[in-house]
Amino acid sequence: NAGVTQTPKFQVLKTGQSMTLQCAQDMNHNSMYWYRQDPGMGLRLIYYSASEGTTDKGEVPNGYNVSRLNKREFSLRLESAAPSQTSVYFCASTERGSGQPQHFGDGTRLSIL
């Protein structure tokens, strides 16, 4: 079982470049999430999609956009990358309903110079 797959695993960008991070899950989950992880700050929610066709802002959405392409795929786009967006990005998915655990991908390590 692949679970949640994120591509790419590593990326280096220059300030101002754009990039899309890809995420796909094969568990038929309804809800998907994008987080960023920075030292000492835990995971912070960027955007989420409660179900196919819907997306909503999380705690730190500025500078990002998302697309729920279909039930399996949820992409995160940086339109004009900034050094402050250097981080590790995690995608997660879960079945709909309170108390359902989220399943995480292995992350994308993004550096912006």
Add this chain to the structure above:
Amino acid sequence: AQSVTQPDIHITVSEGASLELRCNYSYGATPYLFWYVQSPGQGLQLLLKYFSGDTLVQGIKGFEAEFKRSQSSFNLRKPSVHWSDAAEYFCAEDTGTASKLTFGTGTRLQVTL
């Protein structure tokens, strides 16, 4: 605002010693709580979850956690730590909306031989 607090940023224990990682939550009379573990360069793996019922929950890898409503705590324990348990541990609480989670800032566990 909802918050999850992990007061210990870094803990060092000797292999074979017992372990307790602290977590305090702030939301909900009946919270949904989780512990995740993150090994270096990996995504987050679910250790255990609490929904209701027994206040002592068992998880994978020999971990357990105790829910104490009076103290708003959900501490993670292991009787005898193995060197392979060295990782970062995150406590999280379901926000009650779209299965979103609020994470603590994490506790990094170091195990000495």
